[in-house]
Structures are given as structure tokens and as C-alpha cells.
Amino acid sequence: MKTNRRHFFKQVALGGLGAAGLSLGTSFHAEAAPKSKNNLLSVNNKRSAGFNMCGFAAPKLDTVRVGFVGVGSRGLGNMRQMTYLEGVQIKAICDITAFRIDEAQKCLADQKLPAAKVYTGKDDSWKALCEDPEIDLISIAVPRGPLHAAISIYAMKCGKHVAVEVPVIATLDEAWEVVETAEKTRRHCMMMENCCYDFFELLTLNMARQGFFGDIIHADAGYIHYQEIYNKPRDNNMWRLHESQIHTGNIYPTHGLGPVAQIMNINHGDRFSFLVSMSSNDFKLGDKVAELAQTDPFYKPYDTHTYRGNINTSIIRTVKGKTIMLQHDTTSPRIYTRLHVISGTLGCAQKYPEPGRIAIGHEWVNDTKLAELTEQYMPVIVKRIGEMAKQIGGHGGMDFLMTWRLIDCLRNGLPLDIDVYDSVSWSSIMPVSERSVRGGSIPVEIPDFTRGAWKTNPVHDISRMGENATTVRKI
Numbered sequence: 107m108k109t110n111r112r113h114f115f116k117q118v119a120l121g122g123l124g125a126a127g128l129s130l131g132t133s134f135h136a137e138a139a140p141k142s143k144n145n146l147l148s149v150n151n152k153r154s155a156g157f158n159m160c161g162f163a164a165p166k167l168d169t170v171r172v173g174f175v176g177v178g179s180r181g182l183g184n185m186r187q188m189t190y191l192e193g194v195q196i197k198a199i200c201d202i203t204a205f206r207i208d209e210a211q212k213c214l215a216d217q218k219l220p221a222a223k224v225y226t227g228k229d230d231s232w233k234a235l236c237e238d239p240e241i242d243l244i245s246i247a248v249p250r251g252p253l254h255a256a257i258s259i260y261a262m263k264c265g266k267h268v269a270v271e272v273p274v275i276a277t278l279d280e281a282w283e284v285v286e287t288a289e290k291t292r293r294h295c296m297m298m299e300n301c302c303y304d305f306f307e308l309l310t311l312n313m314a315r316q317g318f319f320g321d322i323i324h325a326d327a328g329y330i331h332y333q334e335i336y337n338k339p340r341d342n343n344m345w346r347l348h349e350s351q352i353h354t355g356n357i358y359p360t361h362g363l364g365p366v367a368q369i370m371n372i373n374h375g376d377r378f379s380f381l382v383s384m385s386s387n388d389f390k391l392g393d394k395v396a397e398l399a400q401t402d403p404f405y406k407p408y409d410t411h412t413y414r415g416n417i418n419t420s421i422i423r424t425v426k427g428k429t430i431m432l433q434h435d436t437t438s439p440r441i442y443t444r445l446h447v448i449s450g451t452l453g454c455a456q457k458y459p460e461p462g463r464i465a466i467g468h469e470w471v472n473d474t475k476l477a478e479l480t481e482q483y484m485p486v487i488v489k490r491i492g493e494m495a496k497q498i499g500g501h502g503g504m505d506f507l508m509t510w511r512l513i514d515c516l517r518n519g520l521p522l523d524i525d526v527y528d529s530v531s532w533s534s535i536m537p538v539s540e541r542s543v544r545g546g547s548i549p550v551e552i553p554d555f556t557r558g559a560w561k562t563n564p565v566h567d568i569s570r571m572g573e574n575a576t577t578v579r580k581i
């Protein structure tokens with residue numbers, strides 16, 4: 107076998123799938139080292155190491171001047187969170203949709219803040235925003251796909267730190283470029299995985315770090331959230347439906363995976379090794395879109411019956427022999443869950459149904475004991491900011507906790523909780539699971555974006571706080 111690409115085509119043939127599917131949103135590293143041990147599809151791990159961004163702390167910024175690219179539903183929410191913080195100036199916004207810009211300016215006016223400079227008019231107006239010398243941090247919330255990585259890379263090259271929505275990359279080529287750009291420019295690229303800041307996830311992270319669960323053996327994670335993605339949004343931009351039309355596998359892995367990756371010290375003592383991924387057929391989207399297309403020509407381009415399977419299940423194995431079962435389902439009417447089951451040698455935790463339970467041995471602890479454990483192990487960030495975060499809100503407070511923490515770290519010159527390697531490796535499950543599914547659920551290697559540094563990279567210390575705590579404005 108001379109190249110991975112050839113190996114992959116062979117695997118695809120064995121899996122009984124046509125090679126036609128390969129053009130749909132996948133990218134390949136034909137130069138990668140051949141490896142076919144245990145039928146594992148290898149991907150390019152041969153990049154040379156650069157400056158290690160784990161633990162990187164940028165010089166303190168007294169005031170963080172922020173520019174927002176994409177102020178739709180999520181971007182506007184992210185901007186609103188920032189309006190509450192002292193030490194933040196919202197300098198500029200960029201969007202291609204006029205009513206989104208109006209809504210963002212109204213939000214600033216409502217919060218008694220000056221209007222932001224506007225960049226609009228072209229699909230790449232974001233470049234001018236990135237070049238604006240009055241901005242330190244670019245917050246990105248445009249539709250998923252190639253724009254997340256493209257804007258992140260351009261922003262870092264312009265000397266800006268980046269806070270980008272999930273997932274940060276859609277292909278492995280993009281992933282490597284994001285990593286290499288962060289290392290060359292020494293700019294932060296933090297994927298804004300808000301679920302890492304939910305209270306039960308933070309509690310279990312701290313418990314795991316204190317050894318409560320013993321050795322972690324396995325975790326269940328997922329994103330199961332019923333959404334009728336064939337309905338037209340206000341701007342008629344059907345990017346969610348289109349994404350499901352052209353991709354398969356787990357297209358949105360990080361909400362469940364981020365918190366368990368932190369608990370398992372992924373990239374900080376262990377790393378993802380490989381996965382196998384399997385999808386159900388599509389029992390819903392194709393038929394629903396065909397029905398809509400019968401009466402509404404708007405849906406004709408979407409009437410292709412090429413939709414991803416409704417439920418995807420991936421199993422990830424780490425180098426140190428731990429496993430993660432990761433699910434994705436947004437199209438069947440199930441109860442919302444991110445699973446978050448942590449299984450260790452001494453105990454376990456399970457978040458859903460909320461508010462979550464902890465077990466020692468094979469018994470759930472009672473409510474009194476749960477309250478005691480919560481008091482004992484809840485990390486200092488929740489004790490300090492948790493009540494304020496609940497009041498300001500954003501998915502129950504986790505969005506504010508994350509935003510506060512990002513700004514506070516930048517203002518105090520602290521490393522961020524989610525570094526560029528975490529951001530891309532959690533996101534890489536999207537293209538890697540797609541390769542596995544298209545190949546007939548073959549095992550596919552997950553690249554080591556740290557290039558060996560995972561063995562010695564310390565974990566990010568969520569209890570390390572800056573000396574000057576960022577406060578909330580009186581509005």
C-alpha cells in the first residue's frame with residue numbers, strides 16, 4: 107500500500123460504498139505515512155512541531171476591544187454577554203444581512219453602549235474587520251463550514267486573538283492550518299465550547315481532577331437535540347439543512363465531547379487515538395424535504411435524498427486505553443441530552459435526567475450527600491461567578507461563565523481553558539467520523555495535533571484566577 111489514499115479507496119470498496127461520496131466535504135492527506143495495521147485508516151501526522159501553544163499566556167490587555175463576525179442568533183447572544191463586562195469595548199460588527207446589523211446595534215443601544223463600526227456589503231467584508239487596528243479579539247459566529255477556519259486563520263495573521271463558535275474546522279487540512287497559524291502568530295484560538303462551562307460538567311471535571319472517580323475508564327457523550335432544520339429561518343439561509351445534505355458522520359461533535367475530553371485529560375496526558383463511526387439511514391429529512399418541494403419551489407435544490415443518517419454513533423479510543431461513546435442526533439424527536447456519563451474505577455456520574463447524579467460503587471448517593479459533594483467539589487469559578495451567570499443567563503448561565511472567563515484570562519494574562527489543540531482535536535471528530543462512515547465504519551486514526559507534546563502538556567487549571575477580577579457593569 108503506497109499511500110493512505112489508496113488504502114482508503116480499498117477500504118471504501120470493501121465497505122461497499124461508491125467513491126462518489128468521497129467528494130462530499132472530506133479532505134485527504136495523500137502524503138500521509140502509509141499504515142494499515144488493524145485496518146486503521148491513517149491520516150497525516152507528519153507535521154513538524156512548532157511553538158507549543160499549550161499554557162500560552164498572551165500579554166495582559168487592560169481593555170479587550172472586540173469585533174464580531176456574524177451577529178445572527180448565536181453571534182448576537184455572544185455580543186450581548188460581552189455588554190455586561192467591564193474592561194470590554196465592542197468596537198465593530200460584520201454581517202451580510204442588514205436586519206442582523208440593525209438588531210446588533212439596537213442591543214448595544216439598549217445596553218447604553220456606543221454603536222459599533224459596521225463592516226458589510228461583501229461575503230468577505232470580515233477581512234477588513236480583521237485588519238482593523240483597534241481590535242484585539244475577533245468573535246466568530248457565522249454558519250459552520252469553511253468560514254470558521256478561514257476567518258480564524260486570517261484574524262490570527264492580522265495579530266488578533268480568536269474566539270470561534272463550534273466546531274472550529276470542517277476538514278483536517280483546515281485543522282492543521284489553524285494549529286500552525288496559532289503557533290506561528292502566537293495568538294489564542296479558543297473554540298467557544300460553552301458546555302465545558304455548564305455547572306454539572308465543571309463539578310465533575312473538578313471531581314475527576316481530585317481523583318473522586320478513580321481512574322476514568324469510559325465516558326458517554328452526545329448532542330441529542332431535536333431541531334426541525336427544514337423550516338426556513340428568518341433570513342432563509344438553509345445552511346443547517348445544506349450541511350446535512352452534503353455531510354455524514356457526526357457533524358456537530360463538541361458539545362458532548364469537550365467536557366469529557368477535559369475530564370480525560372485529552373491533549374494533556376492522553377490523546378484520541380482512533381474511532382469507528384456508524385450512522386443509521388435517513389428516515390426523515392429526505393422525505394420531509396421532498397414533501398415540502400412539492401408545494402414550494404424554494405425546496406427544489408434540497409430535494410436530493412442525500413441526507414446524512416439521523417443518528418450517528420462513534421466510539422473513540424484513547425492512546426491510554428480509555429473509550430468514549432459519542433452520539434449525534436438532531437432530527438428524531440428525542441428528549442434533549444448531552445449524556446455526560448463518566449465511568450471510573452471508584453464511581454460514576456450521570457448528568458441526565460437533570461440535575462444529575464453521582465454514584466459511589468453501584469449506588470447513587472442520596473440528595474444530602476449530593477449537596478455535600480457539590481459544595482465540596484464545585485470549582486471556584488462557579489462559586490465566584492455562578493449566581494451572576496444564572497441571572498445574566500445564556501443556556502442557564504454557562505454562556506456568561508465562559509465569556510467572563512475568556513475576558514478575565516485575557517485581561518489577567520492567563521492561559522485560556524481551551525487551547526488551539528483542544529479546539530481542533532475535538533472538532534476533528536467531524537471529518538474523521540465522516541471518513542469512517544463513508545468507508546463502511548472503518549477505524550480511522552485521529553491526528554495528534556500536539557505532535558507528541560500531549561505526553562507532557564499540563565492540564566488547564568480552571569481554578570487559577572487572575573488577581574484583578576473582571577466585574578459586571580451597572581446597566
Ligand SMILES: NC(=O)c1ccc[n+]([C@@H]2O[C@H](COP(=O)([O-])OP(=O)(O)OC[C@H]3O[C@@H](n4cnc5c(N)ncnc54)[C@H](O)[C@@H]3O)[C@@H](O)[C@H]2O)c1
Binds near residue numbers: 181271
Ligand atoms: N455554542 C452554542 O451553543 C451554539 C448555539 C447555536 C449556534 N452555534 C454556532 O454558531 C454559529 C452560528 O449559528 P447561528 O445559529 O447563529 O446561525 P445564524 O444563521 O442565526 O447566524 C449566522 C449569521 O452569520 C451571518 N453570515 C453568514 N455569512 C456571513 C459572511 N460571509 N460574513 C459575515 N456574516 C455572515 C448571517 O447573516 C447570520 O447573521 C454556528 O457555527 C453554530 O454552530 C453555537
